[in-house]
Amino acid sequence: MSSYRAPLEEMRFVMNELAGLPQVATLPGYTDADPDTVAAILEEAAKFATDVLDPLNRPGDQRGSVRQDDGSVVTPPGFRDAYWKFVEQGWNGLAKNPEYGGQGLPQVVAAAVEEMWHASNMAFDLCPLLTQGAIEAIELKASDELKQRYLPKMVAGEWTGTMNLTEPQAGSDLAAVRTRAVPQPDGSYKLSGQKIFITYGEHDYTDNIVHMVLARLPDAPEGVKGISLFLVPKFIPDADGKPGARNDVHCVSIEHKLGIHASPTCVMSYGENGGATGWIIGEANRGLEYMFIMMNLARYSVGLEGVGIAERAYQRAVAYARDRVQGRAVGLEKGAKAGAIIEHPDVRRMLMTMRAWTEATRAVAYVTGAAMDNAARHPDAAMRARHQAFVDLMIPIVKGHSTEVAQDVASLGLQVHGGMGFIEETGAAQHYRDARITTIYEGTTGIQANDLIGRKTARDGGAVARAIAKEIAAVASRLGSSPDADLQAIGVRLAAAEGALQRAIDWIVPAVGQNTRVAHAGAVGYLRLWGTVAGGWQMARAAEIAKQKLAAREGDPGFWHAKVATARYYADALLPWSEAYAALATGGGEAAVALAADRF
Numbered sequence: 001m002s003s004y005r006a007p008l009e010e011m012r013f014v015m016n017e018l019a020g021l022p023q024v025a026t027l028p029g030y031t032d033a034d035p036d037t038v039a040a041i042l043e044e045a046a047k048f049a050t051d052v053l054d055p056l057n058r059p060g061d062q063r064g065s066v067r068q069d070d071g072s073v074v075t076p077p078g079f080r081d082a083y084w085k086f087v088e089q090g091w092n093g094l095a096k097n098p099e100y101g102g103q104g105l106p107q108v109v110a111a112a113v114e115e116m117w118h119a120s121n122m123a124f125d126l127c128p129l130l131t132q133g134a135i136e137a138i139e140l141k142a143s144d145e146l147k148q149r150y151l152p153k154m155v156a157g158e159w160t161g162t163m164n165l166t167e168p169q170a171g172s173d174l175a176a177v178r179t180r181a182v183p184q185p186d187g188s189y190k191l192s193g194q195k196i197f198i199t200y201g202e203h204d205y206t207d208n209i210v211h212m213v214l215a216r217l218p219d220a221p222e223g224v225k226g227i228s229l230f231l232v233p234k235f236i237p238d239a240d241g242k243p244g245a246r247n248d249v250h251c252v253s254i255e256h257k258l259g260i261h262a263s264p265t266c267v268m269s270y271g272e273n274g275g276a277t278g279w280i281i282g283e284a285n286r287g288l289e290y291m292f293i294m295m296n297l298a299r300y301s302v303g304l305e306g307v308g309i310a311e312r313a314y315q316r317a318v319a320y321a322r323d324r325v326q327g328r329a330v331g332l333e334k335g336a337k338a339g340a341i342i343e344h345p346d347v348r349r350m351l352m353t354m355r356a357w358t359e360a361t362r363a364v365a366y367v368t369g370a371a372m373d374n375a376a377r378h379p380d381a382a383m384r385a386r387h388q389a390f391v392d393l394m395i396p397i398v399k400g401h402s403t404e405v406a407q408d409v410a411s412l413g414l415q416v417h418g419g420m421g422f423i424e425e426t427g428a429a430q431h432y433r434d435a436r437i438t439t440i441y442e443g444t445t446g447i448q449a450n451d452l453i454g455r456k457t458a459r460d461g462g463a464v465a466r467a468i469a470k471e472i473a474a475v476a477s478r479l480g481s482s483p484d485a486d487l488q489a490i491g492v493r494l495a496a497a498e499g500a501l502q503r504a505i506d507w508i509v510p511a512v513g514q515n516t517r518v519a520h521a522g523a524v525g526y527l528r529l530w531g532t533v534a535g536g537w538q539m540a541r542a543a544e545i546a547k548q549k550l551a552a553r554e555g556d557p558g559f560w561h562a563k564v565a566t567a568r569y570y571a572d573a574l575l576p577w578s579e580a581y582a583a584l585a586t587g588g589g590e591a592a593v594a595l596a597a598d599r600f
């Protein structure tokens with residue numbers, strides 16, 4: 001059995017060299033995040049992930065969370081204790097505002113730490129992940145009174161948070177939300193309705209849970225412009241801020257699902273006994289807008305789930321491939337005995353594919369995390385806006401592409417195990433099952449792709465997309481004219497992939513308005529094209545830095561050689577997928593919408 005080891009050297013490299021942590025650490029409020037301090041934080045997090053979370057992952061999957069007859073939910077043995085250790089060590093408030101007890105570290109640092117939680121125990125980390133989202137919404141838009149009452153408890157981890165969007169008839173289309181909120185004379189609201197699929201809607205970690213709920217006021221307009229956001233605690237805080245009266249919100253059942261068994265997915269009923277008391281966040285009818293602000297962070301986190309699960313599946317596959325003896329590998333010297341399957345070229349292909357996708361999606365995610373930090377804290381307003389534009393474009397790519405990649409990587413991990421991958425006890429199957437939700441929740445890949453072609457590309461006439469593509473083209477051209485054979489080959493491949501991206505942008509911008517159904521049929525192709533090329537961009541930069549370090553005899557040459565080999569594999573074997581994605585993105589989906597619905 002393999003146990004999770006955080007890839008610390010790789011994480012430090014991506015943060016420092018690709019994402020530019022030293023620059024982020026010069027931003028106001030982030031000056032404590034110098035590379036040495038961050039390295040120490042990562043080491044502590046890695047210990048927690050390996051020693052506390054990883055050993056609970058499989059038993060948590062086997063046991064699952066269980067709802068009792070009284071409506072309470074019991075999480076698997078060890079999870080509650082792990083949660084309190086997590087909170088006591090201060091992991092909950094890592095990137096949160098110091099004003100409410102957080103540590104105020106940059107997002108790029110939080111991203112690496114978060115990746116470790118996802119890799120070691122994704123079902124566990126969903127609770128802190130949703131709490132972060134709820135904190136974000138309250139901090140951004142709630143009244144000062146709500147902030148003072150709830151944020152310190154939530155940042156400290158004493159109370160957790162949830163996101164209550166989905167209803168039976170309102171999934172991707174939140175305009176269909178029906179939960180009602182009726183104003184009360186004291187300024188509060190009474191909520192009634194049913195929410196489904198609510199992650200950690202009920203659990204036994206903490207003595208209070210704070211629900212963020214989308215609902216409609218009685219006079220609200222139809223559709224998306226009539227949805228408001230409410231804060232509904234499980235227990236209403238008393239005058240001392242302690243959990244007081246039980247609110248009228250209950251978990252009526254939990255779902256039986258493919259993966260993340262330890263994470264309770266709850267059906268929540270509001271107002272069966274007269275109405276659940278809640279308070280409005282921000283202005284009436286602007287709830288969906290607020291939700292989208294907070295969903296950006298949640299979508300980013302789900303992208304990191306993809307990276308984490310891919311890393312874990314890769315590590316498990318490598319451990320198995322070193323151990324499992326089967327046949328004599330082709331091309332080795334005559335007389336060699338049967339050896340470990342890692343010697344078979346096709347097994348190498350699978351492992352290298354897993355490794356290259358994982359490194360590329362990690363690099364893109366951390367670079368986006370650093371851009372979030374610059375968008376929030378850069379002293380120059382024009383730079384803040386530029387970074388924010390980059391972040392806005394990258395969020396659906398980090399979410400959509402990293403999670404789709406995680407499916408392939410987890411599936412390859414299972415394949416490396418042969419028949420044993422299909423058997424639960426190796427653990428490979430759990431990663432495959434757990435990964436499967438990541439392309440669905442926080443907006444499916446189709447929804448991310450709609451966002452990417454519409455709001456993020458066509459709306460500004462492709463300006464931001466083209467500006468980023470230009471940066472990619474500059475790296476491609478620099479490497480393409482390098483005297484170094486590896487860098488030159490990578491540069492040539494990257495230039496071809498960037499060309500495909502340019503063509504797709506040129507096609508998409510007018511097509512979204514003029515050839516709408518075909519553009520949307522190819523939108524996931526456009527998203528995967530972006531993800532693949534952005535990954536190639538970062539891998540190319542990584543290879544260039546690795547070559548410089550080798551020439552300067554700095555650091556571990558083994559690490560740099562591996563980096564170059566992985567970047568080369570990415571360029572030679574994975575980047576060419578760009579052409580296929582571009583074909584789908586530029587009208588290749590036409591036949592999908594040409595066929596009548598009743599022909600399927």
Ligand SMILES: Cc1cc2nc3c(=O)[nH]c(=O)nc-3n(C[C@H](O)[C@H](O)[C@H](O)COP(=O)(O)OP(=O)(O)OC[C@H]3O[C@@H](n4cnc5c(N)ncnc54)[C@H](O)[C@@H]3O)c2cc1C
Nearest residue numbers: 163164165166171172197198199265440441442443444446
């Ligand atoms: C384990 C789990 C945990 C969850 N946690 C939460 C949570 O904590 N809080 C919460 O509020 N929700 C949660 N959800 C709900 C989740 O966000 C939704 O399942 C998801 O948004 C998809 O909605 P849906 O299931 O209704 O699918 P549908 O919206 O019915 O989609 C079905 C298919 O149609 C496609 N589709 C729909 N509309 C479009 C469109 N406009 N363009 C292109 N394709 C489209 C989708 O891509 C998908 O392939 C969770 C779900 C699960 C399974």
